[in-house]
Amino acid sequence: MGLHLVGGISSAGRAVPPLDGRPLLIDRAEGPWLWDRDGRRYVDTALGFGATILGHGPEPVIDATTAAIRSGSMPAFAHAGEEAAASALAALTAPLTSVVFTSTGSEAVHLAARIARVATGRGLVAKMAAGYDGWYDDVTLGQAGSAEALMRANSRPRRGGTLLLRYNDFEDVERLFAESDDIAAVLIEPMLANAGCVPAAPGYLAHVAAVARRHGALVISDEVLMGFRLRAGLTAPAEGVEPDLATVGKAIGSGFAVAAVVGRPDVMRAAEGAGVRAGTYSGNPVATAAVLATLAELKAADYPALLARGDRLRAAIVAAFAAIGRSVSTSGFGTVFTLWFADRAPTTYAEAAAIADAELTRRWHLALRRRGALVMPFPFGRLYLSFSHDEPVCAELASVVAASAGDLDGA
The missing domain is CATH 3.40.640.10 (Type I PLP-dependent aspartate aminotransferase-like (Major domain))
Structure with a gap:
């Protein structure tokens, strides 16, 4: 926490847990990528909370x-x-x-x-x-x-x-x-x-x-x-x-x-x-x-192509968890969606509140962060895709998810 900035942030959405005792501080952004102060690169899925649909710095x-x-x-x-x-x-x-x-x-x-x-x-x-x-x-x-x-x-x-x-x-x-x-x-x-x-x-x-x-x-x-x-x-x-x-x-x-x-x-x-x-x-x-x-x-812009890439990513995420015996689901669209640690996505807020798992979502955030991807650490968080998330970037993100799917218990 900073000495002068209240809570260390100006908007509550920026609150993310520390990893190995270090807070996340972003140094720069370009296209689908973010770099932290240590020079490590991440695939970004927060994208300014949806504000950078063309990618960072078009x-x-x-x-x-x-x-x-x-x-x-x-x-x-x-x-x-x-x-x-x-x-x-x-x-x-x-x-x-x-x-x-x-x-x-x-x-x-x-x-x-x-x-x-x-x-x-x-x-x-x-x-x-x-x-x-x-x-x-x-x-x-x-x-x-x-x-x-x-x-x-x-x-x-x-x-x-x-x-x-x-x-x-x-x-x-x-x-x-x-x-x-x-x-x-x-x-x-x-x-x-x-x-x-x-x-x-x-x-x-x-x-x-x-x-x-x-x-x-x-x-x-x-x-x-x-x-x-x-x-x-x-x-x-x-x-x-x-x-x-x-x-x-x-x-x-x-x-x-x-x-x-x-x-x-x-x-x-x-x-x-x-x-x-x-x-x-x-x-x-x-x-x-x-x-x-x-x-x-x-x-x-080619919206249908981006939406299709996002839907393929959603399917790949579900498949990655299924491969280790865990049922998950997603809700939303190819450009903005939420992962649920349940076999069926909610259709009402009451259902969403009942299955939201803050601790599991936090662990998923940390597991992906260790392997080079950033997702929101909140149970009602969203994954955004931008037009800069091309096929290779989506493939990298899917690979990170697959590699980290089994890490949730230890994140």
Whole structure:
């Protein structure tokens, strides 16, 4: 732990256990690789928590952002890059073609909820239990690992203007609107990624959207994590949902601090009036240069090939454990998935919480780290793949997993 940095880190997600008494400190990153302060190289599967889908330091993005820095990184006034980046983003998220940039995903969710409240004149926003929609006060209610996420009480959990909705429970959304007529929006997630990549049940999200609209509420798709993860655009439409608003981040900026709210123009007009917004760094030249360069790369990227590589890796992981007589499973997609030390992946958060094994996950992290791969050490953690994870890199990662599968008892 540092003398001055609280807890030794600025974001809780960076907390990893020491290995042989030494903390993990990263010195540099490139493509699918990370190097620690001792010069050891690792295959990276955390990838900035999903922010570096092109891999670390993609040259077109570095070139664009370097030029933006040299041109002056922080004018107080509007600059042409803002509209250019908004136009590029809107082209990939249509019909959500009105854009407001923020610096973080948490800000984007906060702003989207504010816009929904102003647009509807209502005060409440419902979010998915065990979902992660940022770290601001009200919306932290019911995050994975909390008691509220299981929704075992008779009354619906509430904090301030936020209510919880049980994911993949078709009847609970009907109950939600029967209980209140002051719901401005339902905040959906295409997958409960931070609860271990629990996928939406077939038709569930479309059902939530239909019920919400029947009762005059808006639909916000939080795609800070899942946006641009499966295709160059939003994920919700693939689940049969056309949201009114969506939040994006991570993948749109290749690791630079940028996120955005995108929405229907008629709804987003609220952001021009009573929907107060500000932010010194929102839409700054470096961030918007990163967006422009990243989106150009993603438009040309071969998503099906990457997803296929990821699915083959998932199968190889399951096979490696099966070879030593241990049953494991995975949930998610080829570009983001979770390993479960169980023979069946969970379909609800309750199932995920029941089979999550913090100690076994920690040992798996340490076993892989000894052999040159980095995975999140948390039971609801995820493995990400980037476009820099080509066949040889995936083969190396599969080899590391196979070699370490039998090490868990001694890690």
